[in-house]
Amino acid sequence: ETGVTQTPRHLVMGMTNKKSLKCEQHLGHNAMYWYKQSAKKPLELMFVYSLEERVENNSVPSRFSPECPNSSHLFLHLHTLQPEDSALYLCASSVLLGNEQFFGPGTRLTVL
Amino acid sequence: GEDVEQSLFLSVREGDSSVINCTYTDSSSTYLYWYKQEPGAGLQLLTYIFSNMDMKQDQRLTVLLNKKDKHLSLRIADTQTGDSAIYFCAAPGSGGYNKLIFGAGTRLAVHP
Numbered sequence: 001e002t003g004v005t006q007t008p009r010h011l012v013m014g015m016t017n018k019k020s021l022k023c024e025q026h027l028g029h030n031a032m033y034w035y036k037q038s039a040k041k042p043l044e045l046m047f048v049y050s051l052e053e054r055v056e057n058n059s060v061p062s063r064f065s066p067e068c069p070n071s072s073h074l075f076l077h078l079h080t081l082q083p084e085d086s087a088l089y090l091c092a093s094s095v096l097l098g099n100e101q102f103f104g105p106g107t108r109l110t111v112l
Numbered sequence: 113g114e115d116v117e118q119s120l121f122l123s124v125r126e127g128d129s130s131v132i133n134c135t136y137t138d139s140s141s142t143y144l145y146w147y148k149q150e151p152g153a154g155l156q157l158l159t160y161i162f163s164n165m166d167m168k169q170d171q172r173l174t175v176l177l178n179k180k181d182k183h184l185s186l187r188i189a190d191t192q193t194g195d196s197a198i199y200f201c202a203a204p205g206s207g208g209y210n211k212l213i214f215g216a217g218t219r220l221a222v223h224p
Contacts, residue, residue, distance in 0.1 A: 002156065004154075042214065043200065043214045043217070045211070048211065090155070092154075097211065098204050098211060100143065100157055100160060100212075101155075101212060102157065103155040105152075105153055105154045108152075
């Protein structure tokens with residue numbers, strides 16, 4: 001138990017659906033991250049938030065939309081996804097940017 | 113550019129020692145990290161070393177750091193089947209906030 005929870009753990013969606021992934025950290029951290037992990041590519045950093053402000057967007061397609069309403073919660077809104085977006089989506093948090101990151105268990109996403 | 117490299121696969125016999133190697137490019141690294149990912153789970157912080165140290169030992173784990181060659185290694189003594197996992201090396205990159213750069217991960221397979 002790392003103090004970072006993610007829901008749902010598994011998600012199957014069609015290409016026309018809209019869904020959201022949720023991440024919550026109970027560690028009092030100020031930075032949160034979204035990563036994508038797939039068989040074809042190693043860990044890919046998608047978005048970084050610090051004090052609820054987005055500080056990095058690594059050329060992620062607009063069909064992925066992050067939201068950080070407060071320092072404890074991070075969402076990833078999904079719409080019009082493609083089958084190649086099927087992957088494990090990991091959330092992480094850290095005390096400050098650059099410190100060690102604590103990861104959630106991930107959401108296994110399958111796009112049909 | 114910033115890069116962290118690892119070999120992708122390592123197979124060892126139960127009871128032997130495992131050595132997982134990593135090289136990094138950024139010279140300003142302060143802490144360097146090893147993470148472990150078991151099947152179906154997120155990444156778990158395993159150990160770390162501060163860049164002014166050459167070695168750190170924690171029970172069966174030994175981390176060696178060669179700053180001159182920018183080489184980091186993780187040695188697992190008396191490897192057990194429960195050690196089978198993917199091991200990620202991570203180092204802070206350069207830039208405004210020294211974000212962590214992860215290697216591609218080394219898959220460790222332990223066989224009887």
